[in-house]
Amino acid sequence: xxxxxxxxxxxxxxLYLTIFLMTSQTLAFMSLLSKSKTHQDITRDAILQTTVDIxxxxxxxNGKVFVLPxxxxxxxxxxxxxxxxxxxxxxxxxxxxxxxxxxxxxxxxFTGSYHFDNEEFWTGRDLITKGVSAVKNHVKQQRYQAARxxxxxxxxxxQDFYSHSNWIELENREPYPNLIKPDTIISNIADSxxxxxxxxxxxPSNILESVxxxxxxxxxxxxxSKPKGKCSHGGEADLSSWGQGGINKDDSDSSHGYLHxxxxxxxxxxxxxxxxxxxxxxxxxxxxxLLGLGQTSALCFVIDTTSSMSDDIAMLRKVTSSxxxxxxxxxxxxxxLMTFNDTDYGLLTRTSDPKVFKDQINAxxxxxxxxxPEMCLSGLQLALTGSPPRTEIFxxxxxxxxxxxxxxxxxxxxxxxxxxxxxIIANSDSSRGRRSAEPVDDQQQVSPQPxxxxxxxxxAQASGGHVIQVNNATxxxxxxAITSKSTMVxxxxxxxxxxxxxxxxxxxxxxxxxxxxxxxxxxxDYTITxxxxxxxxxxxxxxxxxxWPIQRVxxxxxxxxxELEQAGLWKFSINSTYPxxxxxxxxxxxxxxxxFVELSQGLHSSxxxxxxxxVANTSIxxxxxxxxxxNVRPTELSLVRASSSNSFNGILEELASGQYLVSFNSIxxxxxxxxxxxxxxxxxxVVLNFQRQSATRFQTSRLTITTEPFETMELGKxxxxxxxxxxxxxxxxFNISVINDRNFDTLxxxxxxxxxxxxxxxxxxxxxxxxxxxxxxxxxxxxAEAADGSDFNYIVLRLLVVPxxxxxxxxxCKAVNIKADCPGDCSMSSWYLTANVTGGYGSDIPSVRxxxxxxxxxxxxxLSDTGMVVTTAVFSSSCCxxxxxxxxxxxxxxxxxxxxxxxxTAAPRVLTYGAEFFLILPVCLWLNMGVxx
Numbered sequence: 001x002x003x004x005x006x007x008x009x010x011x012x013x014x015l016y017l018t019i020f021l022m023t024s025q026t027l028a029f030m031s032l033l034s035k036s037k038t039h040q041d042i043t044r045d046a047i048l049q050t051t052v053d054i055x056x057x058x059x060x061x062n063g064k065v066f067v068l069p070x071x072x073x074x075x076x077x078x079x080x081x082x083x084x085x086x087x088x089x090x091x092x093x094x095x096x097x098x099x100x101x102x103x104x105x106x107x108x109x110f111t112g113s114y115h116f117d118n119e120e121f122w123t124g125r126d127l128i129t130k131g132v133s134a135v136k137n138h139v140k141q142q143r144y145q146a147a148r149x150x151x152x153x154x155x156x157x158x159q160d161f162y163s164h165s166n167w168i169e170l171e172n173r174e175p176y177p178n179l180i181k182p183d184t185i186i187s188n189i190a191d192s193x194x195x196x197x198x199x200x201x202x203x204p205s206n207i208l209e210s211v212x213x214x215x216x217x218x219x220x221x222x223x224x225s226k227p228k229g230k231c232s233h234g235g236e237a238d239l240s241s242w243g244q245g246g247i248n249k250d251d252s253d254s255s256h257g258y259l260h261x262x263x264x265x266x267x268x269x270x271x272x273x274x275x276x277x278x279x280x281x282x283x284x285x286x287x288x289x290l291l292g293l294g295q296t297s298a299l300c301f302v303i304d305t306t307s308s309m310s311d312d313i314a315m316l317r318k319v320t321s322s323x324x325x326x327x328x329x330x331x332x333x334x335x336x337l338m339t340f341n342d343t344d345y346g347l348l349t350r351t352s353d354p355k356v357f358k359d360q361i362n363a364x365x366x367x368x369x370x371x372x373p374e375m376c377l378s379g380l381q382l383a384l385t386g387s388p389p390r391t392e393i394f395x396x397x398x399x400x401x402x403x404x405x406x407x408x409x410x411x412x413x414x415x416x417x418x419x420x421x422x423x424i425i426a427n428s429d430s431s432r433g434r435r436s437a438e439p440v441d442d443q444q445q446v447s448p449q450p451x452x453x454x455x456x457x458x459x460a461q462a463s464g465g466h467v468i469q470v471n472n473a474t475x476x477x478x479x480x481a482i483t484s485k486s487t488m489v490x491x492x493x494x495x496x497x498x499x500x501x502x503x504x505x506x507x508x509x510x511x512x513x514x515x516x517x518x519x520x521x522x523x524x525d526y527t528i529t530x531x532x533x534x535x536x537x538x539x540x541x542x543x544x545x546x547x548w549p550i551q552r553v554x555x556x557x558x559x560x561x562x563e564l565e566q567a568g569l570w571k572f573s574i575n576s577t578y579p580x581x582x583x584x585x586x587x588x589x590x591x592x593x594x595x596f597v598e599l600s601q602g603l604h605s606s607x608x609x610x611x612x613x614x615v616a617n618t619s620i621x622x623x624x625x626x627x628x629x630x631n632v633r634p635t636e637l638s639l640v641r642a643s644s645s646n647s648f649n650g651i652l653e654e655l656a657s658g659q660y661l662v663s664f665n666s667i668x669x670x671x672x673x674x675x676x677x678x679x680x681x682x683x684x685x686v687v688l689n690f691q692r693q694s695a696t697r698f699q700t701s702r703l704t705i706t707t708e709p710f711e712t713m714e715l716g717k718x719x720x721x722x723x724x725x726x727x728x729x730x731x732x733x734f735n736i737s738v739i740n741d742r743n744f745d746t747l748x749x750x751x752x753x754x755x756x757x758x759x760x761x762x763x764x765x766x767x768x769x770x771x772x773x774x775x776x777x778x779x780x781x782x783x784a785e786a787a788d789g790s791d792f793n794y795i796v797l798r799l800l801v802v803p804x805x806x807x808x809x810x811x812x813c814k815a816v817n818i819k820a821d822c823p824g825d826c827s828m829s830s831w832y833l834t835a836n837v838t839g840g841y842g843s844d845i846p847s848v849r850x851x852x853x854x855x856x857x858x859x860x861x862x863l864s865d866t867g868m869v870v871t872t873a874v875f876s877s878s879c880c881x882x883x884x885x886x887x888x889x890x891x892x893x894x895x896x897x898x899x900x901x902x903x904x905t906a907a908p909r910v911l912t913y914g915a916e917f918f919l920i921l922p923v924c925l926w927l928n929m930g931v932x933x
Contacts, residue, residue, distance in 0.1 A: 036250075036251045036252045036253075036257075036260055036264075037260065037261070037264035038656075039098070039101050039102065039155075039156060039159055040098045040101070040102070040655075040656070040659070041264075041656060042159055042264055042267050042268045042271055043094070043097060043098055043101055043152070043155055043159075043271060044094055044098070044656075045072070045268050046268050046269075046271035046272045046275060047094055047097070047271075047275065047291060048072040048073070048074070048077050049072065049268075049272055050272050050275045050276065050279070051077050051081065051090075051288070051291060051293065052068065052069070052072060052077055052080060052081075054279065054284050054287065054288065055077075055080060055081035055082075056068065057284075058284060066080065067080060068080065071630075073629065073630060073657065073658070074087055074090055074091045074094070074627070074658070075087055075589075075627075075628060075629035075630070076629075077090070078090055078293065081293060083293050083294060084589060085487050085589075086292060086293045086294065087589060087627055087628070088487075088591055088593070088627045089292030089293070089297070090291060090292045090293055091292075091593060091625055091627050091658075092292060092389070092390075092593055093144075093148060093290070093291045093292035094291070095593060095595070095623075095625055096145070096148040096149070096152070097148050097151050097152040097155070098152060099152065099595065099597075099607075099608075099609050099623075100148065100149045100150075100151070100152025100153050101152040101153065101155050101156045101159075102152075102156075102606045102607050102608070103152070103153065103606070103608055103609075103709075104153050104156040104157065104606075105156070105600065105605065105606030106600045106606050106607075106608045106709070107709035108709075109600075112124075113126075113127055113157075114127060114156070114157050114160075115156075115157065115160040115164055116157065116160050116161045116164045116165055116219050117164055117219055117220060117221065117222065117233060118219065118220075118221050118222070118225060119189065119190070119217075119218055119219050119221075119230070120219075121165075121186045121189055121217065121219070122186065124157055124161065124179075125178070125179050125182075125186055127154070127157050128154055128157055128158050128179055128180055128274075129180065129181070129182040131150050131151070131153060131154030131157070132154060132180060132274065132277065132278060133182075134146075134147075134150040134154075135147045135150045135151045135154065135278055136278060136281045136282055137775060138150060138775070139278070139282045139286050139287070139289075139290055140282060140286075141775060142289075142350065143775070143777065144289060144290050144388070145388065145389075146775075146777055146798075146800065147290055148290065149798075151278075151290075154274070155271055155274065158179060158180070158267075158270055158271065158274060159267040159270070159271060161176070161179060161267075161270075162175075162249075162263045162264075162266045162267040162270065163248055163249045163250050163260075163263045163264075163267065164219050164220055164233065164247075164248055164249075164250075165217060165218065165219040165247075166194075166207055166211070166212075166217065166218050166219070166231070166247055167217070167266070168249060168256075168259045168262050168263045168266065169207055169212065169247065169256070169259065170212065170215050170217075172266070173262065173265075173266060174266065174269070175266055175269050175270035175273050176270070177273065179270070180273065180274050180277055183851055183887040183889075183897065184851065184897075185885075185897055186217070187217075188214070188215060188216055188217055189216070189217050189218070190211055190216035190217060190218040192229070193208060193228075193229030193230065194207060194208055194211050194216070194218040194229065194230055194231050195207055195208060195218075195229065195230060195231035195232065195244060195247070196208055196244070197243055197244050198243075198244060198245050199243070203244065203245025203246075203255060204256060204258060206231070206244060206245045206246075206247070207231065207247060218230070218231055218247075219231070219233075219247070220232050220233030220234060220238075220241075220246050220247045220248055221233060221240060222238050222240065223238060223239050223240050224239075224240070226240040231244075231246070231247045232244055232245065232246045232247070232255075233246045233247070233248050233255075234246010234247060234248045234254060234255030234256070235248065235254065235255065241255065249262075249263040249264075275287075278290075297333055297334070297391075297392070297485070298333065298334040298335075298336055298387055298388050298391040298392070299323070299333050299334070299335055299336070299391075299392055299394075299480075300335075300336035300337070300338070300383050300387050300391050300392065300393040300394070301316075301320075301336070301337055301338070301361075301393075301394055301396065302338045302339075302340065302376075302379045302380050302383045302393060302394070302395040302396070303316065303337070303338070303339050303340075303364065303395075303396045303397075304339075304340060304341065304374055304376065304396055304397035304398065304399065305339045305340065305341045305346075305364055305365070305366050305367065305368075306341045306342055306366060306367070306368050306374060306399070307366050307367055307368060308366075308398055308399075309366050309396070309397070309398060309426065310366040312396060312398070312426040313361075313364055313366055313396075315474045316361065316396060317358075317361050317362055318474065319474055319476070319477040319480065320357070320358055320361045321358055322477055322481070323477065323480055323481055324354040324357065324358060326481060333352070333354075334350060334351070334352050334388070335350070335351050335352070335353075335354065335356075335357035336348065336349070336350050336383065336386065336387050336391070337349050337357065337360050337361070338379045338380075338382055338383045338386070339364060339379065340374060340375045340376055340378060340379030341367070341368050341374060341375065342368045342373075342374055342375070342402075343368065343375065344375060345375045345378045345379040345382065346379075348382050348383065348386040348387075350386070350387075372399045372400055372451060373399055373400045373401060373402030373451075374397060374399045374400075374401065374402055375401075375402055375403050376395065376397050376399070376400075376401040376402070376403070377401045377403045377404065377406040377407065377409075377410050377455075378403050378406060379395075380393070380395055380410055380421065380459075381406055381409060381410055381413065381739075381741055382741055384410065384413040384414065384417055384419055384421075385413060385741045385779040386741075387417070387419065389417045389418055389419065390417070390418050390419055390420075391417070391419045391420075392419070392420050392422075392480075392483050393419055393420065393421045393422070393465075394421075394422050394423075394424060394476070394480060395421065395422070395423045395424065395456075396424045396426060397423070397424075397425065397426065398425065398426040399451065400451035400452070400453075400455075401455055401456075404455055405737075406739065407455055407458075407459070408737075408783055408785065408792060408794070409737075409739045409781050409783065409794075410459055411458075411459060411462055412781055412783065412794040412796060413779075413781070413796065414459065414462050414463045414696065415462070415613070415696060415698055415699070416611060416796045418694070418695070418696045419463060420463045420464050420465045420483070420695050420696075421459055421460055421463040421465045422460055422465035422466045422467070422468065422479070422483075423453070423456040423459075423460055423465070423466070423467045423468070424468050424470060424476045425453060425456070425467060425468065425469045425470070425554075426470060426471075453467055453469075461495055461581065461697065462696070462697050463695065463696055463697075464490065464493060464583065464694070464695025464696055464697065465695075466479070466518065466520055466556055466581075466583075467520070467555070468520075468553055468554050468555065468556045469554035469555055470553055470554050475553045475554075476553065478551060478558065479553070479556070479558065482514070482516055482558075482585075483585070485587060487587045487588060487589060488585055488586070488587055489512075489585065489586060489587070489588045489590070489591045489692055490583065490584070490585050490692065490693050490694065490695045491506055491507075491508065491512070491584045491585060491586060491691060491692060491693065492504065492506040492582070492583070492584040492691070492693055493581070493582065493583040493584070493673065493693055493695065494581065494582050494642075494645075495579075495580075495581045495642055495643070495697075496574075496576075496579060496580055496581070496643075497579035497580075497643075498579065499521075499524075499576045499577060499578055499579050499580055501573075501574070501575040501576075502573075502574060503571055503572065503573040503574075504571070504572045504573075504574070504582060504645075505569055505570070505571055506569070506570045506571075506572065506584050506691070507568070507569050507570075507689055507690070507691050508531075508566055508567050508568060508569075508570055508584075508586065509567055509588070509590070509680065509688055509689065509690035509691075510567045510688060511588040511589060511590050511628070511680070511690070512566060512567070512586035512587065512588045513566075513586060513587045513588070514560070514586055514587045515560070515561055515566045515584070515585075515586045516558065516559070516560050516584075516585050516586065517558070517559040517560075517561075517572065517582070517583070517584050518556060518557070518558055518559075518581075518582070518583040518584075518585070519538075519556070519557045519559070519572075519574065519580065519581070519582050520555050520556045520557075520580060520581045521555060521576050521578050521579060521580030521581070522555065522576070522578035522580075523576075523578075524538070524574055524575065524576035524578070524580045525537075525538055525539065525574070525575045525576065526538045526557075526572060526573060526574040526575070527572075527573045528548075528559060528561070528570070528571075528572055529570065529571040529572075529573075530561060530563050530566075530568070530570060531565070531566075531567065531568025531569050531570060532563070532565065532568070534547060534563065536548055536550075536559075538550075538557065547561075547562075548560060548561045548562055548563075549562070566586075567688075570584070572584075583695075588628075589627070589628050589629075590626075590627065590628035590632050590680060590690055590692070591627045591628065591692055592624060592625065592626055592627060592634070592676045592692055593624070593625040593627065594622050594623060594624045594625070594662075594674060594694075595609045595610070595622070595623050596609070596610040596614055596620060596621070596622055597609055597610065597621050597622065597623045598610060598621070599621055607621075607623065609623075611795055611796045611797065612701075612704070612705055612793055612794055612795045612796070613698070613699055613700055613701040613793045613794065614667050614698070614700050614701075615667075615700065615701060615702065615703075615704055615728065616667060616668070616669040616670075616700035616701060616702050616728075617666055617667070617668070617669060617700075617702075617728070618666065618667065618728070619663070619664060619665050619666060619667075620663075620664045620667045621661060621662065621663050621664075622637065622650065622661075622662040622663075622664070622674070623659075623660075623661060623662075624637060624652075624659070624660040624661075624662050624676070625658060625659055625660075626658045626659075626660075626676075626678070627658075628680065629680075630657055630658070631680050631681045632658075632678060632680040632690075633678050633679055633680070634652060634660060634676050634677070634678040635652075635677055635678050635679055636649055636652075636676070636677040636678070637649070637650050637652060637660075637662045637674070637675070637676050637677075638650065638674075638675050638677075639664070639667065639668070639672040639673075639674060639675075640672055640673050640674075640675050640693070641668070641670060641671070641672055642670070642671035642672055642673060642697050643670070643671070647675065648664065648667070648668060650662040650663055650664045651663045651664075667700055668700070669700050669702075670699070670700065671697050671698065671699050672697070672698055672699075672700075673693055673694045673696070673697055673698070674693070674694040674698070675691065675692070675693045675694070676691065676692045676693075677689065677690070677691045678690055678691075701791055701792060701793035702727050702728050702729035702791055703725060703726070703727050703729075703734070703784050703786075703791055703792070703793035704725070704726045704727075704728075704793065705723055705724070705725050705782055705783075705784055705793055705794065705795040706723065706724045706726075706795070707721060707722065707723045707724075707782070707795060707797065708721075708722060710797070710799060711799065711800065712799060712800050712801070712802045713766065713768050713778065713799050713800070713801050713802070714768065714801075714802060714803075714804050715768055715770065715772055715774060715801055715802065715803050715804055716768060716769070716770040716772075716804060717767075717768060717804065718765055718766070718767050718768075719765070719766045719767075719768060719799075720763060720764070720765055721763070721764040721765075721766065721780070721797075722761060722762070722763050722764075723761070723762050723763070723764065723782055723795070724759055724760070724761050724762075725752050725754065725759060725760055725762065725784045726754070726758070726759035726760075727754050727756070727757065727758065727759070727791075728757060729756070729757075729791070730756050731753070731754045731755040731756040731757070731758055732753070732754065732786060732787060732788075733751055733752075733753050733786075733787045734751060734752050734753070734754060734784045734785060734786055734787065735750065735751050735784070735785045735786075735787060736748060736749050736750055736751055736752055736762060736782070736783070736784055737750075737782075737783045737785075738764050738780065738781070738782050738783070739780070739781045739783070740766065740778055740779065740780045740781070741778065741779045742772070742776065742778050744766045744767055744768060744769065744778065745766070745767040746764065746765070746766050746767075747764070747765040748762065748763065748764040748765070748782075749762040749763065752784070764780070764782065766778075766780070768801055772801050773801070774801060774802060774803045775800060775801065775802075776800070776801040777798055777799070777800055777801075778798070778799045778800075778801065779796065779797070779798055780796075780797045780798075780799060781794055781795070781796050781797075782794065782795050782797075811837050811838065811839050811845055811888040811889070811890050811896040812837065812838050812839075812896070813835055813836075813837055813886065813888065813896060813898035814835060814836045814837075814838075815833065815834075815835050815900075816834045816835060816836055816872075817833070817834040818831075818832070818833045818834070818900070819831060819832055819833075820879070820902055821879075822879035822882070822902065826878060826879040826880035827878060827879075827880055829878070829879040830876060830877060830878055830879060831876070831877060831879055831882075831902060832874065832875060832876040832877070833873075833874070833875050833876075833884065833900060834872065834873070834874050834875075835872070835873050835875075835886075835898070836870050836871070836872055836873075837870075837871045837872075837873060837886075837888045837896075837898075838868060838869070838870055838871070839869070839890030844861070844869050844871075844890065845861070845869065845871040845888055845889070845890050846889065846890075847887075847888070847889040848871060848873050848886060848887070848888045848889075849886070849887055850875070850884070850885070850886060850887075851885040851886065851887045851897065852883055852884065852885035853875070853877060853881055853883055853884040853885060854877060854878070854880075854881040855875055855876055855877025855878070855881060855884070856875070856876050856877070857873060857874070857875050857886075858873075858874045859871060859872070859873055859874075860872050871888075873886065879902075882901060882902040883899075883900070883901045883902075884899070884900045884901070885897060885898070885899045885900075886898045886899075
């Protein structure tokens with residue numbers, strides 16, 4: 001009977017925990033739905049404060065007046081920094097850092113070191129210092145996206161220290177600087193019992209008085225992993241806290257929630273301290289670029305360099321110069337160039353120097369060709385993976401794609417990056433013809449070989465771009481100049497295929513300038529009517545009655561109404577027997593950013609951004625960020641079917657200023673765009689409507705692909721990546737393809753068989769070449785497609801290549817001689833120490849320095865008889881300074897902290913002459929940092 005009762009109790013407990021972990025919204029500086037301070041709040045506040053400090057310092061240095069905003073927001077900070085055009089990129093960078101901060105709770109929920117749980121202080125600090133090193137290295141290599149990813153993850157661990165440890169209970173109200181410095185120690189960690197049993201709300205006094213009095217450091221444990229007498233983390237899911245309480249301060253309702261505000265404030269200051277630490281290493285300008293300021297957008301050209309493109313490339317050089325010169329008085333662009341030809345494609349180059357970019361274009365030498373198709377999609381794939389999100393990409397070619405097997409991969413990357421791709425098809429219907437690999441006379445040129453542009457059309461429409469057939473590249477210059485402006489927003493777009501006559505209504509708000517309408521198709525009839533009732537028809541293109549300039553280039557009409565009052569309701573009536581598209585854009589500071597997200601429940605509730613298509617006919621959540629200031633509020637977010645005007649509204653819930661969680665009970669199958677309708681006060685206190693729409697067209701799938709949360713691949717080794725494909729629809733055979741943008745050798749299952757509503761496992765093996773540069777990022781796309789082509793999904797992963805760890809042995813400190821003569825007056829006596837420091841496997845010791853102590857240090861290095869480099873450190877000091885702490889770093893970046901004290905009170909740490917090591921602990925502090933000092 002007793003066994004049955006115990007079993008029943010255990011079963012009920014397990015059931016309770018299962019239910020709780022599915023519904024809990026607690027732990028880890030609450031995320032998303034909490035009304036307390038979240039990781040996202042802390043990170044955003046620290047970034048805004050740090051950015052204002054930098055801009056103020058730069059303004060004062062240049063003799064300019066700086067006006068400190070009363071309220072720090074993305075809009076007010078970018079305005080104060082005289083970089084209002086960067087507001088969208090600034091907000092996007094903060095979002096990128098925050099979503100990687102949140103990802104730690106998804107990928108490492110049960111790993112104590114990522115949250116400073118279980119008194120894992122050394123490993124937690126190790127994660128922070130390694131993360132800081134990675135951020136600095138990525139910024140120096142201008143890999144800003146990778147830097148933001150590393151920064152977000154690092155900040156999560158740092159911020160959790162102040163909520164999960166007793167730092168705040170010890171009455172500390174300043175950050176602990178040793179957490180971000182690899183050459184310092186974390187001292188006074190509790191080595192015995194730390195908490196007692198207690199009862200009552202929150203158990204505010206459950207930490208032992210002796211721990212508080214001696215300022216000993218501790219943190220909470222979870223469940224059965226908690227040693228007897230240690231503190232619990234706390235919360236209903238933590239069984240170890242029942243009858244004892246916990247010590248976390250994640251929320252105002254947490255075990256020690258009365259200290260939540262204090263913990264959040266110190267965590268914010270600690271975040272600022274870490275950001276300043278990075279800024280000092282990389283410089284102000286590079287730090288601002290990391291945050292998306294000072295460089296407002298990117299412009300990418302993907303150019304066919306075969307011989308038949310010679311004339312177009314010559315014209316493209318003029319176009320490039322014109323665009324670059326027109327941007328001199330505005331915020332700078334980042335220029336990106338990718339080339340491709342008949343058999344190969346080049347390396348992606350990026351620069352913010354317009355002269356360098358023009359020189360790169362001028363250096364292109366057209367050559368090769370012969371057969372029509374080119375490696376167009378291979379070049380476009382690298383442009384998508386190597387460019388920032390939401391980049392305007394222009395592909396220049398006069399031929400079909402040879403590598404159409406990449407179509408699905410390119411479409412997946414378009415959906416993930418939200419970049420806009422337009423194809424400029426040069427001279428596709430002229431008599432010029434394509435040239436062979438060998439130069440030929442004009443008389444020898446063959447007739448043009450027409451090709452089907454449907455692949456290009458599909459990719460352009462998926463991204464919100466165009467396919468433009470031109471006689472020469474110059475005709476595209478106006479389109480490129482308009483769309484490359486950083487403040488260009490999409491108000492409306494629609495694709496009608498099959499075609500039908502339809503009238504579209506678009507509301508243009510007062511913030512919109514330079515209104516531009518793009519209509520593509522085979523000579524569609526259309527009429528545009530302004531809010532004042534003025535109309536213009538496409539039939540009057542060359543008429544003297546034309547009111548607004550219309551530029552017709554191939555199949556694209558560009559209309560730029562010159563109405564003084566553009567705000568109000570515009571109507572566009574289109575009638576065509578052929579498929580057509582319409583897109584309405586303008587310049588405005590009001591826009592929106594969004595990601596589809598999955599909410600994660602459990603020990604650390606959080607969210608992760610979908611890196612695949614949403615699953616059809618299931619619930620979905622969307623994280624929305626408004627850009628344009630606190631006066632901009634969404635009233636409706638909807639998913640609009642691409643083939644019609646039907647829409648599905650989500651439920652809006654405000655998380656913070658400008659941040660919203662949007663929930664859909666069910667997402668429909670098919671293609672759709674995202675539309676936001678809202679209200680904003682543009683003129684004094686007058687509240688007016690606005691609308692915005694995503695340029696990217698998304699799709700749903702019944703398939704899902706999942707993988708483990710891998711982040712790195714080791715140089716020169718095989719990397720194994722298991723994955724799972726599942727379906728909530730019918731089963732059958734599904735084709736699998738795996739593409740990476742570095743051409744690493746890849747093995748994988750080419751097909752998987754799924755039962756209806758079932759799943760199957762596969763595996764990918766990637767081989768990283770030994771000549772790959774450390775820090776190289778690799779984009780891997782795993783795709784699953786039904787055998788009949790009726791369904792398709794993907795998962796896009798970004799992995800970093802890291803060097804193998806060859807040296808696990810850290811520097812060894814060995815005392816050779818020590819002499820202390822310290823009687824009476826300390827100022828009249830001195831002591832000295834001689835020590836030899838050697839690296840693991842005989843590696844050099846390029847750095848030995850004093851961390852603590854006042855005296856003189858001299859360093860010499862010699863090669864011993866055994867071939868090992870021995871570094872001799874000689875230190876001398878007055879007896880008034882009796883502590884010495886040395887930091888030694890070997891050539892592999894491994895760090896050892898070595899300590900010597902002459903104080904009688906430090907007897908356990910005193911080393912007598914002839915002992916093997918002099919260390920702060922019985923063994924050296926092993927950090928494996930991979931950095932030097």
